[in-house]
Amino acid sequence: MRSITVVGASLAGLYTARALRTQGFDGRLVIVGDENHQPYDRPPLSKDFLTGAADQGQLALTDTDETAELYAEWYLGTSATGLDTAGGAVLLDGDRSLDTDAVVIATGASPRLLPGQEPVESAEPADPAGTGVHTLRTLDDAQALRDDLARGPAQVVVIGGGFIGSEVASSCSVLGHDVTVVEAAPLPLVPQLGEEMARVCAGLHADHGVTLVTGTGVAGLQCGGREGRVTGVELSDGRLLPADVVVVGIGVRPNTGWLEGSGVPLDDGVLCDAGCVTALPNVVAVGDVARVDGSRSEHWTSATEQATVAAQNILAGSTVARHGSLPYFWSDQYGVRIQFAGRRLPTDTPRIVEGSAEDRSFLACYDRDGETTAVIAVNRPRPFMRKRRELMRAMQPVTT
Template identity: 85%
Template sequence: MKSITVVGASLAGLYAARALRTQGFDGRLVIVGDEHHQPYDRPPLSKDFLTGATDQGQLALVDADDTADLYAEWYLGTRATGLDAAGGTVLLDGDRSLETDAVVIATGATPRLLPGQEPGDPAHTGVHTLRTLDDAQALREDLARGQARVVVIGGGFIGAEVASSCAMLGHDVTVVEAAPLPLVPQLGDDMAKVCAGLHADHGVTLVAGTGVAGLQGGRGYSDHPDSPDRVTGVELTDGRLLPADIVVVGIGVRPNTDWLESSGLLLKDGVVCDAGCVGSLPNVVAVGDVARVDGHRAEHWTSATEQAGIAAQNLLAGSTVATHRSLPYFWSDQYGVRIQFAGRRLPTDTPRIVEGSADARSFLACYERDGQTTAVLAVNRPRPFMRYRRELKRAV
């Protein structure tokens, strides 16, 4: 194996490239990324970067030493358009191609859009998604124009974090969630209700149990030039109209697999992989948000970093010699509160607060099944959480 191409200059792609070098690969290493930026840390985009507490330089995941150690060829601002695995070719925009012996797919995911909303061309100005550094920069600049009525569509972790940041900046914020309560799939009814209470604690309105019928456009708020196509409101399916100067759409993501449709790879809500991140074609592995590993697709920072080493090992071995069996873990910072979760809970598992108080917004809860702890949730309890997480990891 003389050449490997990593498609996706993401966190997962960077960690895979590092793992390949660490594990002894000394051939040609190419990293292709559709953004013009080198890999950067995404979690702060909805938090400290949006509020201005963190600048772009602090997000960087590579420095001069990393670049030298990787000894990689960077194709930034370059979009992969196809994969011919049998022919050993990655197709690029501009009718270009790369010859390669193996491929690491790390193309991540892209935000889901509202009906009628086009990628990069929203129906009205003032409508944002938040996935990339450029997305975050555009939203930050819009928020800096003056006090605004902000409507966040989607009450998941990204939506809640954006709402928290906007409230911290002094904006009037409303969160719209189609489900009766945000975060129920992740946390269950009881714990989701506690986390939903954080919005009210900080003056943010939560409108749950209704969807979005459409957006209205017209004259913008006073700090903007008058524009016939600027968003002015959000129409709800229950007939209500929410005035809005800025709208953030945070209704989930879909894996970036369109460029692989004719590759012959098995695709199903991501690149289908075995437990070792190995795809259905020889010499192809996938990591991060785009990878469906052993039936599951994890959209979390920790999973992306852990999968990379396993994928590199199996790619260099030419078969699945190691598997990824980590404990699911994610965190979220909202309204000055850190929420941490680890484990695999079922809807029937029962949460029990073992430390602290939900009313005080500081507690640790264990999810239990047949007398065994299956998962743990902490709200502003980082130290005991880490202890429980270590115990759960040992069990895995």
């Protein structure tokens, strides 16, 4: 194997490129990214970058020296349009192609849009700062939203009460805007945390003067004026929320369109085994786009851990290592850090073992048949890390 192409200049793509070099690959390494930016850290986009506490330089995941040490060819501002598995080539926009022996798919995901919000192919893309309607996934998205919020005090409606939506609402509140969060479910974050813990996290909005509207969807957006900016959000129950700025955070879909017809199995992501290897041994997938062993994880830690495993397997030409670490994610909202680790089922029972929910500072364990399956902490980072390590040790096989 003399050449490997990483499609996706993302966190997962960069970490896989690093792992390939660390594990001894000294051939041609190409990194293709559809953004014009070098890889950057996405979690701060909804937090410190949006509030102005961090600038673009602080988001960078590499510096000049490391970029040089990777000895990689960078194709930034370039989209992959197809994968010719028979011919061993990645197809690029502009009718270009890259011959390659192996491919790392790290193309991530794109925000889901409201019905009717999808762009028309023949039309010029709308300027988010001009319409007042935003999604938040890329650095350019975050910059457009930050610029829009800088116009002055605004009525901000965040559609979607998940982690991204809640973090955006928190940042907008810090900036002094009037914020409303709309969530179609009766309570946000129930799939991730369960009803009891989700209720505690939902209370953070009220604690900081943010209105949370639940149990209703969005029927449409109202726009007006000479600029055509958004003026309101019409809810499914008939209510109309005034809005100067709207942020849509209703989930993401994996970026797999360029792989249609390639022979790489797709189903809500790129289908992989536990080692991030697809049905083609010279094609692996990592990060948000990868459905590893039946599930897709959209979290920072999973992307970095999968990279090491995927690099090992692509160099071996088969699955010799598997990704089996404990799921872990965190979210910063309203000055509170929420941390979660483990694998909970809807029937698992949360039990607060330290602190109290009323104080917004506690550690809780999820129990199943007398065993702890997961742990959640709100502003208890040290106890959380201890409990997380215990869960990780419990996962390790017993040797004799």
